[in-house]
Every structure is written in C-alpha cells, then in structure tokens.
Amino acid sequence: xxxxxxxxxxxxxxxxxxxxxxxxxxxxxxxxxxxxxxxxxxxxxxxxxxxxxxxxxxxxxxxxxxxxxxxxxxxxxxxxxxxxxxxxxxxxxxxxxxxxxxxxxxxxxxxxxxxxxxxxxxxxxxxxxxxxxxxxxxxxxxxxxxxxxxxxxxxxxxxxxxxxxxxxxxxxxxxxxxxxxxxxxxxxxxxxxxxxxxxxxxxxxxxxxxxxxxxxxx
Amino acid sequence: xxxxxxxxxxxxxxxxxxxxxxxxxxxxxxxxxxxxxxxxxxxxxxxxxxxxxxxxxxxxxxxxxxxxxxxxxxxxxxxxxxxxxxxxxxxxxxxxxxxxxxxxxxxxxxxxxxxxxxxxxxxxxxxxxxxxxxxxxxxxxxxxxxxxxxxxxxxxxxxxxxxxxxxxxxxxxxxxxxxxxxxxxxxxxxxxxxxxxxxxxxxxxxxxxxxxxxxxxx
Numbered sequence: 001x002x003x004x005x006x007x008x009x010x011x012x013x014x015x016x017x018x019x020x021x022x023x024x025x026x027x028x029x030x031x032x033x034x035x036x037x038x039x040x041x042x043x044x045x046x047x048x049x050x051x052x053x054x055x056x057x058x059x060x061x062x063x064x065x066x067x068x069x070x071x072x073x074x075x076x077x078x079x080x081x082x083x084x085x086x087x088x089x090x091x092x093x094x095x096x097x098x099x100x101x102x103x104x105x106x107x108x109x110x111x112x113x114x115x116x117x118x119x120x121x122x123x124x125x126x127x128x129x130x131x132x133x134x135x136x137x138x139x140x141x142x143x144x145x146x147x148x149x150x151x152x153x154x155x156x157x158x159x160x161x162x163x164x165x166x167x168x169x170x171x172x173x174x175x176x177x178x179x180x181x182x183x184x185x186x187x188x189x190x191x192x193x194x195x196x197x198x199x200x201x202x203x204x205x206x207x208x209x210x211x212x213x214x215x216x217x218x
Numbered sequence: 219x220x221x222x223x224x225x226x227x228x229x230x231x232x233x234x235x236x237x238x239x240x241x242x243x244x245x246x247x248x249x250x251x252x253x254x255x256x257x258x259x260x261x262x263x264x265x266x267x268x269x270x271x272x273x274x275x276x277x278x279x280x281x282x283x284x285x286x287x288x289x290x291x292x293x294x295x296x297x298x299x300x301x302x303x304x305x306x307x308x309x310x311x312x313x314x315x316x317x318x319x320x321x322x323x324x325x326x327x328x329x330x331x332x333x334x335x336x337x338x339x340x341x342x343x344x345x346x347x348x349x350x351x352x353x354x355x356x357x358x359x360x361x362x363x364x365x366x367x368x369x370x371x372x373x374x375x376x377x378x379x380x381x382x383x384x385x386x387x388x389x390x391x392x393x394x395x396x397x398x399x400x401x402x403x404x405x406x407x408x409x410x411x412x413x414x415x416x417x418x419x420x421x422x423x424x425x426x427x428x429x430x431x432x433x434x435x436x
Contacts, residue, residue, distance in 0.1 A: 104404075106329045110411075112319070148433035153415075182418045186322075190415035193328075197371075197408035200400045201432060209435035214419060215366030216428035 004029055004061025004084075006054055006076055008037040011093060011137040012067035018141035020045045022171050029057025029080065058084035063091070063164070064126075070096035070115050071108050074122060082123060089161045090126045091168075092116050092188075093140070095133050095195050104199050107192060116188025120157065127161035129154055130188040131169070134198060136208030143173045143211075150211035151178045155187035180214070222247055222279025222302075224272055224294055226255040229311060229355040230285035236359035238263045240389050247275025247298065276302035281309070281382070282344075288314035288333050289326050292340055303344045307379045309386075310334050310406075311350045311358070313413050322417050325410060334406025338375065345379035347372055348406040349387070352416060354426030361391045361429075368429035369398045373405035398432070 002025045005016040012028060019026045025048045028038045038051035051057075058064055058080035068076040073094045077085065096115040097105040109115050116130035131154045132140045139146055152174050154162050166179045182190065202208055220243045223234040230246060237244045243266045246256045256269035269275075276282055276298035286294040291312045295303065314333040315323040327333050334348035349372045350358040357364055370392050372380050384397045400408065420426055 101330070104407075110329055111324045146433050146435050148431070150433040155418075180419075180422065182422060187418045189322075190418040193411040193413075194415045195411075197412045200373075200405045200408040201398075204398065204400060205432075205434055207434065211433055213366070213431040213433050214423075214428055215364050215368040215431050216423055216425065217364050 001025070002027070002060055002062050004057035004059075004064045005067055006057055006064065006080060007067035007069070008035050008041065009067065009069065012065070013037070013041045014137040014141055015065055015067060015093070016041060016049065017045050018172060020049045024048065026050070027052055027057040027060040029054040031076075031079065054080040055084060061088065063089045063168070066090060066092045066094050066119070068094055070094040071098060073115060074118060077119060077123065082125070085123050085126045088126055089164050090119070090123065090128045091132070091165055092119055092128055092130045093132045095192055097195065104196065107195065110189070110193055114186070114188035114192050116155070116185050116192070120185045127156065127158040128185055129156035129161050129165045130185060130191060131165050134191050134194055135211045138208060139211055141172050143178070146209055146211050148213050149178060150213045151180045153180050153182050153191050155182040155191070156185050219243070220245070220278055220280050222275035222282045223285055224275055224282065224298060225285035225287070226253050226259065227285065227287065230283070231255070231259045232355040232359055233283055233285060233311070234259060234267065235263050236390060238267045242266065244268070245270055245275040245278040247272040249294070249297065272298040273302060279306065281307045281386070284308060284310045284312050284337070286312055288312040289316060291333060292336060295337060295341060300341060300343070303341050306344055307382050308337070308341065308344045308346045309350070309383055310337055310346055310348050313351050313410055315413065322414065325413065328407070328411055332404070332406035332410050334373070334403050334410070338403045345374065345376040346403055347374035347379050347383045348403060348409060349383055352409050352412055353429045356426060357429050359390050361396070364427055364429050366431050367396060368431045369396045371398050371400050371409050373400040373409070374403050
C-alpha cells in the first residue's frame with residue numbers, strides 16, 4: 001500500500017520506517033520538500049521510502065498518518081490539501097500538547113473538544129481514525145517490546161476505516177483482541193486527555209516502554 | 219481509627235461501609251445532620267457508624283475522605299471547616315465532573331489545574347492525598363473483584379500522608395506493589411483527566427468492574 005506520513009519527528013520517522021520494513025511504499029511529508037530529517041530518513045529507509053511536501057505525501061498516500069505536532073496539525077493538513085485527503089483513511093496519532101507554559105505541557109484542545117474531532121470537522125470527507133496516541137512510538141510499531149495484554153485504542157466515525165486501521169495495526173504486531181474500539185471520534189477526548197497521566201507515568205518509570213492494560217472481572 | 223467520610227453518595231457509602239467493616243469508627247457527613255441517605259447508611263453499617271454535618275464528620279475524623287461530588291467539594295470542605303481539617307490527612311476521591319452540558323460530562327477544572335490542587339491550595343495545613351478517583355467505588359474497596367495487576371494511583375505533597383493512605387489502601391486489599399505514587403498533588407491533573415477515557419471504557423465494557431494495569435518492559 002502507498003502511505004503518506006505527515007511529520008518528520010520521531011513518531012513520523014518510526015512509523016515510516018516500520019511501514020517501509022513491512023513492504024509498504026512510504027512518502028514522508030513536511031512543510032517543504034527537502035526537509036533535512038526527511039531526506040536523511042528516506043535515504044536510510046530503503047527504496048520504497050521517499051519524501052516531499054505535505055501535499056506530495058498526502059497525494060501519494062492511499063492512507064495518511066498525521067504524525068505532526070498536535071498544535072500544528074490543522075495547518076499541516078490544510079497544506080496537505082483537502083483534495084489529497086478526500087475519501088482517505090487519515091490516522092491521527094498526534095496529541096495537542098502545548099509546551100509554551102513549560103513542563104508539564106497542557107493540552108491546547110481538551111475537555112469539550114479534541115484534536116481528533118477538530119480534524120474530522122475540518123476534513124469531513126476524510127475518514128479520521130484516532131489511534132496510537134496513548135503510547136511511545138517505539139511501542140506503537142512493536143507492541144511486543146512491552147509484555148502483557150496492553151492495548152491500543154481506536155475511535156472514529158467510520159467502521160470500515162477503523163477495520164482498515166486495525167488491520168494495519170495487526171501488521172505492526174497488535175493482536176486484534178488488544179485493539180479497543182471506543183466508538184466515535186469524540187472518544188479522542190479520552191485518549192488525548194490521558195496524556196497527562198501518561199506523562200506522569202513516564203516520569204515515574206523513567207522509560208517510554210510501557211503501556212496500559214485493561215483488567216476486568218469476567 | 220476515627221474516619222470522617224464527607225458525602226452520602228454511592229462512593230461515600232461504599233467507602234464508609236468498608237471502613238466500618240474493617241473496625242474503624244466512621245462518621246458520614248453531609249450538608250445537614252440527619253440526611254436521609256446518611257441515616258440509613260449509619261443504621262445499616264454497625265455500631266461504629268454514625269452521621270452528622272460535614273463539620274461533625276470532619277471534627278470526628280483523624281483522617282478524612284472527600285467523597286462529595288467534585289463540583290461541590292470546595293464548598294463542602296469549607297462547611298467542614300479549616301479547623302477540623304487542619305493537620306489531617308485528607309483523601310480526595312472526587313472528580314470534578316460537570317454534567318450540566320449532558321453526557322458525556324466534561325471536567326469543571328482541568329488541564330492547568332485540578333480539584334486536588336485546588337483543595338490543597340484552599341486548605342494548606344491539610345495533607346491532601348489524591349487517591350482512588352480512577353475506578354468504580356466497588357473496586358476501590360475490594361480490588362480483588364478485578365483480576366490482574368491493576369493499580370491505584372496516589373499523589374500529594376506529603377510523603378508521610380501518602381504512606382498512611384497506602385497503609386489504609388492495604389487494609390482495603392491493595393498490595394503495596396500496586397499502589398503507584400505519581401509524586402506531588404499536581405499529578406491530580408493526570409488522574410482526573412483520565413476520567414473521560416474511564417467513562418468511554420465504562421460505556422464500552424458495560425461494567426464498572428475494571429481497572430488499568432501498567433505493563434512495562436523489564
């Protein structure tokens with residue numbers, strides 16, 4: 001499959017490399033073609049890896065990952081262009097973290113709204129699925145590095161799109177039973193507002209190699 | 219130990235009954251002595267159970283549980299009286315859920331502040347420990363009803379107070395290894411902002427008998 005990965009940070013590079021390793025054609029997009037991190041990534045990620053602008057990457061992909069910083073995601077997606085996102089599955093991995101007030105970050109959107117909802121509202125013809133935003137990128141693409149029955153949450157308005165995302169997560173190593181569908185895109189509020197707890201746990205544990213499992217009575 | 223439980227809802231009654239069952243003397247407090255739910259609870263919870271005003275309950279307790287609705291907690295604690303909370307461990311179980319806009323609720327305090335912090339700021343001579351607000355009350359007092367290594371978070375400024383709370387949680391059935399100290403009271407932001415995810419999971423699972431475990435690489 002051809003995948004567009006928007007964002008050249010650690011999350012975009014990690015997801016892009018994993019997709020290329022799995023045999024997908026991946027184009028990484030950034031504000032301008034020729035971004036240094038993207039060029040370096042494309043050179044190292046094999047023949048199926050390329051880079052370009054947000055517009056290039058979104059036009060290339062049959063499926064798009066939003067791995068931009070949450071505070072810049074709406075602008076990045078606007079640069080990608082509605083026409084290049086129309087009708088496509090758009091996996092939103094971003095969190096609207098605001099570091100402007102120092103550490104710990106706050107959320108620039110929260111409580112009665114979420115980044116996932118804002119993206120779906122801005123691009124109503126895209127099939128937005130919020131996923132993978134509740135863990136470190138190393139765990140996103142290689143869940144086996146953390147033991148136990150830990151989970152990946154997905155939410156979005158379109159069932160078929162969530163099934164396609166679940167299938168791709170399966171390629172990453174996520175068993176279907178550990179992909180938890182929380183319902184519509186408004187459930188992004190929950191997975192995004194989990195970030196402050198994630199950050200506290202990250203500080204406590206001193207590693208990003210952790211994730212939550214849901215234990216329940218039978 | 220003498221314990222004051224503020225709040226006559228399901229959480230207060232469940233915690234109060236468990237404390238009485240464990241041999242503690244418990245006084246449940248509400249806006250006015252003689253509250254119907256509190257009187258009924260006191261009649262059913264044994265000889266060590268009594269009820270009164272917020273002020274009565276706080277004055278009675280060596281340790282205080284705040285089990286009032288989060289939106290009313292600061293007012294309830296003001297009615298309890300600073301003198302009755304001074305120097306005491308105050309376990310804040312409440313979440314600042316705001317149902318005024320319908321379901322799902324939002325948080326009336328969040329992001330750059332939390333109910334736990336507001337309470338500590340309003341009562342600087344109390345030893346506020348945020349705890350147990352990330353699960354159903356049935357699980358709070360009987361963790362064994364959910365299998366697995368699920369956890370209880372605590373946070374607060376005073377280490378000795380957190381140790382006393384951990385000890386009481388131990389009486390409820392929480393092994394020490396499953397009590398996760400997240401640091402100072404500002405970590406309440408994380409445990410309170412987890413509520414939207416908890417609510418989504420509650421809707422998904424159709425039961426409150428669940429909780430999160432933290433899985434990590436060794």
